[in-house]
Amino acid sequence: MQGANVTVLNGQDFIGDIQKQIDVPVAIANDADCLALSEYKDGAAKHAINSCVAVIIGTGCGAGVVINNGLVTGLNKLGGELGHNPLPNFNPDVDGKPHECYCGSMNCAESFVSGTGFARTFAEKYEPADSREIMALYHRGDARAVAHFDLYCDQLARTLGAVVNFVDPEVIVLGGGMSNVDEVYPLVQQKLSQYTFTKAVTTQVVKSVHGDSSGVRGAAFLHTL
Ligand SMILES: [Zn+2]
Numbered sequence: 537m538q539g540a541n542v543t544v545l546n547g548q549d550f551i552g553d554i555q556k557q558i559d560v561p562v563a564i565a566n567d568a569d570c571l572a573l574s575e576y577k578d579g580a581a582k583h584a585i586n587s588c589v590a591v592i593i594g595t596g597c598g599a600g601v602v603i604n605n606g607l608v609t610g611l612n613k614l615g616g617e618l619g620h621n622p623l624p625n626f627n628p629d630v631d632g633k634p635h636e637c638y639c640g641s642m643n644c645a646e647s648f649v650s651g652t653g654f655a656r657t658f659a660e661k662y663e664p665a666d667s668r669e670i671m672a673l674y675h676r677g678d679a680r681a682v683a684h685f686d687l688y689c690d691q692l693a694r695t696l697g698a699v700v701n702f703v704d705p706e707v708i709v710l711g712g713g714m715s716n717v718d719e720v721y722p723l724v725q726q727k728l729s730q731y732t733f734t735k736a737v738t739t740q741v742v743k744s745v746h747g748d749s750s751g752v753r754g755a756a757f758l759h760t761l
Pocket of ligand 1: 620
């Protein structure tokens with residue numbers, strides 16, 4: 537296993553260790569891969585014929601890619617590691633202080649578009665608050681929260697614009713804590729085409745149907761691949 541943010545697992549034979557204990561075949565995938573599978577099979581992307589990308593914006597940011605009924609895990613098991621690409625068009629005058637990610641890279645998209653990043657960047661600019669508190673301020677019309685949420689949606693649109701340019705999936709499904717903020721969708725949808733190669737994109741960014749259950753549902757689908 538590698539790339540886990542539970543860093544103690546990196547370099548360990550996690551599947552082998554589990555199989556030794558329970559003596560049955562074991563399949564594992566990360567939460568974003570499971571979200572993508574669950575939503576592709578019978579969720580928000582069930583009408584997609586060939587492709588969907590699911591993106592978790594929660595504690596961290598990860599993505600799962602399904603193409604032709606198969607999960608794209610990749611040669612290095614890095615398929616869908618969207619959150620550890622640099623945030624497109626990072627500009628400290630707009631996005632705030634440069635940030636070093638736990639992975640060792642600077643300005644990973646995860647540092648901005650995860651729920652954790654949303655709160656951290658608000659705290660750096662204004663005052664400590666968690667995502668719920670910032671959104672409560674937003675709903676009261678607090679100018680700082682309104683500006684910060686607009687920036688967040690722009691950062692997310694930049695990140696998803698790179699997804700469209702590279703994979704051009706039929707649908708992008710969002711999961712994780714920030715995906716429950718309904719105001720994300722119209723704003724990101726409106727901004728998305730500013731960051732795509734062709735400006736006439738029709739890609740829909742939608743909320744997951746199965747929510748927090750998508751992880752375990754997707755895991756159950758792993759044996760069907
Ligand atoms: Zn990173």
